Structures are given as C-alpha cells and as structure tokens.
Amino acid sequence: MSQANFKFEKSDRSLMERLFEPPAPGKMSFTGNLVAYALLLFWSAFVLFPIYWVIITSFKDAKIVNEGPYYIPFYDFQPTLDGWRALTIDPDCGPYAFVHQIGVNLYNAFAYLVSPLVTIDRMQPAICKVLLAYQNSLIISIFATALCMIVGSMAAYALARVAYAPKFGNIVMFVILALGSILTSTYAGVHWALATVAALALFFLLARSLGRFFKSTLGNNDILFWIISQRILPPIVVVIPIYMMFQAVGLVDSHLALILVYAVANLPIVVWLMYDFFRSLPIELEESAQLDGATRFGIFWDIVLPLTRPGFAATTLLTLILNWNEYLFAVFLSTAKAQTMPIMIQAKNAGERGTLWWEMSAIIVVMIIPVILMAIFLQRFIAKGVLLGAVKG
C-alpha cells in the first residue's frame, strides 16, 4: 500500500500541476505567486477605482466632467474646488457658520438642562443643509449605537448566564391581547392609548392570576432565537406602522424616533455577537465576585464588559457603520429637521439642474471619510477573527 503512494513521478503530472507545484510545504510556486498577485492586484483596482473616481470627480467642474473622461489630476485636467465650494455656497455654510452652529447647539443643550428651573428660549440653528444633515447623522448613529450596545449586551449577558423560563401560555395571551388592542383601535374606533393601557393592564392581571396554571415554558435558546430572528423581518413590513405610531405621539421627523428604530433594527446583530463573547468567558470569575457581595450590575459593568473589550469594540463599530448608512427608515421617518446624510444626498440629486456630479461627489467623499477611517480601525479586530465565532454557530 505504502509503495503506491510513492509511485508517481514528475513526468506523470500534467503541465498545470508542475507549474503550480509548491517548492516546499507552506510555500507557493513562482507561477502560483504570479497568478495570485495578478488576481489580487486586479481586485484591488476594482475595489479602489470607484473610490478614486469619486474623489477626483469632486475636484472637477461642469466643463471638465462634460468634455469627457479625464483621469489624472494636474496631468490631464486642472483640479478646481467647484464641487466643494458648492457645499459651502450657502451663506450659512462657511467656517463662521460652523462655529456658530456649535455654539447654538451648546446654548440649546444648556437651555434644555435648566428648563425645569428657568425657561430660556431656544435659538434656531442655522440652516446649512449639509451641516445639519451631517450633524443629524452623527447624533442619530452615535446615540442609536450606544442604546443598542447597552440594551443588546445586557440582554445577551443575561441570556448567557441566567436561566429564563417564560410561560408559553402567557406569551399566547400577550399576542391575543395585542391583536385585540390593535383591532379595537382600528375598526371599532377606540382611542389607541386607551386600548394599549387596557390591554397591558389586563395582561398583567391575567399573567398574575392565570399564569400559575400554565405549565409549559420556553428556554433561553428560544428567547435568543426569537431575538436574532427579528433580523429576517424586512424593514418595509414595520416601517408604515412605526410611522403611524410616531405620528400618534408627534415624533415623526425627530432624532428620538430614528434613534429608537435604528437601535431596534440592529439589536439582533448585537445580541447575537455579544452572546457568543459572553458565553466564552469563564464563569468562575463572576461566581467569586458574587460571593464577595458584588451586585449583578456591578459584575456586568466592572468584570464582564472589560473582559470582552475587543469583541465589544468590533460590534460597536459594526453597528455604528450600519446606522450611519441606514436608508429605508430614514426615507420614511426623517423629512426635514432630522434629515440624515443619505436622504440629503438623494434630495440633492433630484434638483432641477440634473445631477451635478462634482457636488454629489464632494458630499459622498465627506460622508465616507469617517467610515473609511473606522474600516481601517475595525480591520484590526477582523484580522483576529473576532466575528467568526458567532458565524460558526
């Protein structure tokens, strides 16, 4: 048997096999290297070219764009700042306006803080659309990420460490009552707030009284699956009812609405990834802390979170980027005051002068700069395979 393994000689192999034969284990043949580099360089060009093209187009003007393709700045065209000037052509968009707007925001924040004691009139922020959208995007994505990470990692930690046993009957009851409140408020004309409060009160009453008779329960895995499976839900299914809900409480086109919705949209990802990090931690550390009298919150905050720092950071960055790029919810829920960057870019395109490629490119560059910086930072974690654990299932 062992002789058969050593039987074949070089001449038995085809040309292809000889070309790609590694000189030693763990090395690559010259031809193999050549092909690999050719493919990798081709793909790098494919990836980088659109970004390069957007950047150079932002330094062109109408004439240069319309006369035909020019590829290299200073060599075949003279770069101009037309696209960038268009961003600041609005009198509210200069450097002075920028500082002014920061001041106005600080003033408004102060006015909000002291509002229980003294009422101070808020100042209207300047209406530089680009700046406003940029600021909205920053506020919304940062707060939504923070909310999502706090809520999501707490839930993930609890699911990894505490045994839950929600009763099946209670869940069925909740669903029936929720449907009842929806149906009465839409078809029977009951006010939605009344229907909701009545249904909730009835649920707690029944869960306390009837709940004792229900026997079958669900486990942690069911809850985890339920939370993660929310990611399958296409946003378009929920966005119209969410719009109606926010309209009912007067929150359409507000930061809060977008923050809440973005946080929920990314909650499944956070719970899924963080659950895996928490589960892989040794439980002994937490047990000894508990014996020393630490509270659950203390254990979570002081011991568990610092231990999962790489995973936590990677998940935060991922969520931040997803929030920064979100499109569909913003289309429905932000019209003017809370308009985010994607919506502003789209509105810019629909101007009466047709698409102004140089302006558009400048805005896109502004929008992707922070994201590319984050990508390079996130790369450190990706290289470690931080996110692989969850995918392996």
Added chain:
Amino acid sequence: MAITTETISQPGALPAGAMQRESWGEWSDRHSRTFFIAPAVTLILVFAIFPTFYSIVFALSRVKFSPNGLVFRFVWFDNFKTQFNGNEQAHFLGRLNSISIFGYVFSAILIAAVLWWYFRALMKSSVVGNIGRLISAAAALGLGLLFAATLLSGNQWGTLLNTLFYVFAGCSIQFVIGTALAFLCSQPIWGKSFFRVIFFIPLMITPLGIGYAWKMILDVTKGPFKPFWEFIGLGGWAWSSDAWAARWFVILGDSWQWIPFIFIVMLAALENVSKDQVEAAQVDGASSVQIFKDITWPQVVPVAATVILIRMIEAFKIVDLPNIMLGGGPGIATESMTLHSVFLWRANNMGDSAAVAYLLLILTVVVCSSFFNYVVLNQLRKAHA
C-alpha cells in the same frame, strides 16, 4: 445551572424574621434578571412585533384618509388578490400571456423533481417535518412555474422574481468571488494585511455612495470607460434603458459592496483550518486541488452555509441600490419588492403597500428557513458527526 441572585444569600445578612426596609440597590439587584432583559424585549415588542401585527391590519384593509386620521375598512384578502390576480399582477408577478414550449418542458421537469424530493422522505420524517417540506415544495413549485411562465416564455417578469434574481444571482456571484479571494489571501503570500484592508473597505461605504459612484463610472458618454464603450461600438448605448443590463449593473454594485463580507468571514474560516493536515497532505504528494477538495473545503463548509444564509437574509431587503441607480427603471425592470412597496406607499395606496411588504416577509421566511433546514443544518450535522 446558571447562578441566580436568589440562591445566594449575603454573608452577614440579618437573621430570618428581622424586619428591615431593603434599599433601592438591594431591590434592583434582586430583580436584576428582569432588568437585564426587559429593555431589549420591550424595544423589540414595541418596534418589531407590534408593527408586524399592525401591518396585518393594513394588509387586510382598504385605508382611506379622513380629517380625523385614517379610516380602515376590512376587505379580507382583496389586497393580496390584487397582487396575484388583479390590476397589480403585471407589476408583481409579471405578464403571464402565453407559455412557450420551454416553459412547458421546464414546468414538467420541475414538477417531477419537486414531487420526487417531497415523497422521497415522506415516510421517514415527522409530521412537523412533512408540513415544512410541503411548504418548501409548494413555494419552489409556485416560483418555478412563475419563472417558466415569464422568463422562459419571453414575457416580462415582475418585482417578485426581480427580488429573487437579486438574491440568488447576487449571492452566488458574491459567494464564489468572495471565497476565491479569501482562498488567495489565505495562501502564504507577502502583503496579506494590505490586501485585507483594501478588500474590506467597500462593505463600509454607504449604498447611496456606491450607487452614485457606479452610475458615474458606467456612464457611457462621460464615464471613465467612454473610450472602451466607443471601441466596442456601444458609444450611444444607454444601459439604463436595457432591462437586463440594468439588472446586472445593480448586481455589480451590490456585489462590489458585499463580496468583502463573504471575504472576511471565509478568510477567518480558512485560516482556522489546521496547517498540519494541509502540510502532511503536501508531503504525501497530494495536488493543491485535492487538498482543497478533501481537507480545506469540508472544514469550512458549515461557515460557508451560514454566511450565505446571512447574506440571503440581507439581500431580500435590497432597496437603495435599484432606487439610486435607476429609480426602479427602466419600467419596473429593477424594482425590488421593497421598492414596489415604497412606491405604493408614495401613491397613498397603503393596503397594497402593506400586502406587498407582507408577501416579502413570507417569501423571506420560507426561502431562508428552507435554506436553513435543508442546507445549513445538514452541513452543521455533517461537521459535528
């Protein structure tokens, strides 16, 4: 068994029966198991579950605007009937004029294949398993017959098959290229980390930016490839008015963004493959094709199946690229179901909009859970066996 706060009493606690008002800290710690999970569950109930139920009401009603808000009139499944058999049929399913000979041949083969697949395991699996297989089989049959009646018969197809085209064509292209790149980067070559950073970037860029960037690049009259278009004699050609070119350009933009996702996950999986086995096989004289087929691939297949599933789930939601690149046009050629629903909403047709959204939800759940049950679970079982 996980620890719960109730099971451990504090050392130095007061003897039983001693009355003491517990502090806020103690009270919150005693209920910490509720506080940890309640925010997440509440958020999901309010912003995902409740709207999903509410959406049923929209989908089953004719919604009218009135000064006091919306007025709902219950119409059973009329909105769904409109999509399948009414005046939205051409938009949603496509034009079902006449079925060609290819269509009939394909339908016959498909029916035979689905029946064989269903009855092969009829006796072996449980009742729930059989119901699941029945749903999957019915979905495959319905979509396949629709495919035969539209594309194979030379008729235009609608947003339903557009969405499936983005999902299946997009995912397979992205998976093949992403895995190939990951395989190249897992080889012992110099400058790996450089390529890794570069390849990772598109995933982070906003789909809107990608849409505009590709729109500029593919422009025939002003784009960078103008000399090339003129050279092959397509100087005056507008790809945005050709249905298939437009669809493939959407796939191009989508792939540019999502190949990095497949790439990073598959790269991590490939680097987890044990080096010893590969080198031992090399010493034994196995060719690189054999090594890949028999050693590397079986170890990464579970990750591959999972990553395709994740990608599929996201691909069903596609809306921004077709909207930005072409506004769903030419005609309805690149309109996905989400975009279809958005357009119906803009036309104040909320009932139909919700019905299309619900059909998308059903389609996503059926396709993804079929894929999960018959592909991902199988691979995971094989890997653990």
